[in-house]
Amino acid sequence: MRCIIAPMFAQVISRYGDHDVLEYTEIPTPTPGPGEIRIRVAYVALNAIEWKIRSGLLADILPQNFPVILGNEISGIVDHVGDGDHDFRVGDRVAGFVRGGGDAEYVLTTPNRVAIVPDELPLRNAVTIPQGVETARRALAELAVSAGETVLVNGAAGAVGSAAVQLLAGSGTKVVGTARPxxxxxxxRLGATPIEYGDAMLDQLATVAPDGVDRALDCGGRGFVRRILPLVPANRILTVVDLDAPALGVPITMGPGPLELFADSFRDVLPRAAANEFATEIAAEFPLRELAEAQKMNEHGHFRGKIIVRVGAPDQ
Ligand SMILES: NC(=O)c1ccc[n+]([C@@H]2O[C@H](COP(=O)([O-])OP(=O)(O)OC[C@H]3O[C@@H](n4cnc5c(N)ncnc54)[C@H](OP(=O)(O)O)[C@@H]3O)[C@@H](O)[C@H]2O)c1
Structure with a gap:
């Protein structure tokens, strides 16, 4: 018997451009291929890469085959498990990575990209964890931070920065973080000594860390690398955002592409979040229909934590 699957709503883009290229429309619900599972999306979290792709800023590095649905970080309910070697069941609550397609009611992924969300952790909060933790953990590993050192985190109130601060907390590292007042x-509260970014940064740093800092992690960009270079050797600075840094001898971690983002990079943090021992703030929540507004806020840059978009029922 042929099974007819109802269409779904999604935010589709068919060309590069401003926010108005996002089209909220009905399209066929995706059918899982071999080794794939399907998730009924509860929330999709925003990452800067989406507005950068949509606007065409990354057209040379990440060319798109239109039409496309963006969104790489989701939480939701497993809706189809396919046949494959995994333990997921229909109805499981999960969070993790998808290879695009997250700005929609249903999305396909592979079992190694999502992790079970503990019952105590709302899917609304679980969606804020994967990308920030993966990026912060990778960056701190590449920066080779040791216990006893003082580390400066630029953009420490953002999703990546706040994850870095919390991953360092309790490790014997002194953390100084930049943010607006x-x-x-x-x-x-996260465990960092705060200072301002921009022109005020170096004077305030001299006050809170008179012996200097050992390493610096740049999660905020906007000239930070040039400012800190006179104080910290280039090989003790790492950026996740500043594409001009390598020309100054400062490494950038670009990380794996969406195809190589796996649940092992954040799985252990979900129980910590369920126990209120780790949190990423929710800066704002929008319905899927208003994704353009969410991307505008993401592009603006001043928010604490993560912007999320509600796709399924808010109580999931
Ligand atoms: N390389 C990778 O693998 C990778 C992976 C993921 C993300 N990223 C990049 O990492 C960056 C951080 O991502 P995110 O998700 O944490 O969110 P985000 O949107 O880039 O960061 C928001 C934070 O930026 C801060 N900010 C604004 N102006 C600043 C300034 N002049 N100096 C320092 N910080 C400033 C804001 O702090 P205030 O609210 O305190 O102003 C806000 O908390 C993004 O550029 C993203 O594209 C890279």
Missing amino acids: ENHAYLR
Whole structure:
């Protein structure tokens, strides 16, 4: 008997351009291929890469075959398990990575890209974990931070920066973080000594870390690498964002592409989040229909934590 699958709503883009190229429309629900599982999306989290792809900023590095649906970081309910060697069941609550397609009611992925979300952790919060933790963990490993060192994290209130601060907390590392003043109390709660970014940064750094910093992690860009270079050797700085840094001798971690992002990179943090021992703030929540507004906020750059988009029922 032929099974007719109802169409789904998605945000589709058919060309590069401003926010108005996002089209909220009905399209066929994807059918899992061999080795794939399908997820009914509850939330999709925004990452800067999406507005950069949509606008054409990355057209040379990541050319798109239109039409495309963006969105790489989701939480939701497993809806089809296919046949493959994995333990997922229909109805499992999961969070993790997809290879695009997340800005939609249903999305396909492979079992090694998603992890089970503990019952105590709402899917709304679980969606904020994967990308920030994966990036921060990879960056800290490449920066080779040791216990006893003082580390400066630029853009420490963002998803990547706040994950880095929390991963370092309790490791014997002293962390100084930059953020706008409104976020300083938040950084203290996470375990970092806050200072401002921009022109005020170096004077404030001299006050809170009179012996200097051993290493610097740049999660905020905007001239940070040039500012800190006179104080920290280039090989003790790492950026996740500044494409001009390598010309100054400072390495950038670009990380794996969406095809190589796996659940092993964040799985262990989900139980910590369920136990309130790790959190990424939710900066704002939008319905899928208003993805353009969410991307505008993401592009603007001043928010604490993660912007998320609600796709399924908010109580999932
Ligand atoms: N290389 C990789 O593998 C990789 C992976 C993921 C993400 N990224 C990149 O990493 C960066 C951080 O990502 P994210 O998800 O944490 O969110 P994001 O949107 O880039 O960061 C938001 C944070 O940027 C801070 N910020 C604004 N102006 C700043 C300035 N002049 N100096 C320093 N910080 C400033 C804001 O802090 P205030 O609110 O305190 O102003 C806000 O908390 C993004 O550029 C993203 O594209 C790279």
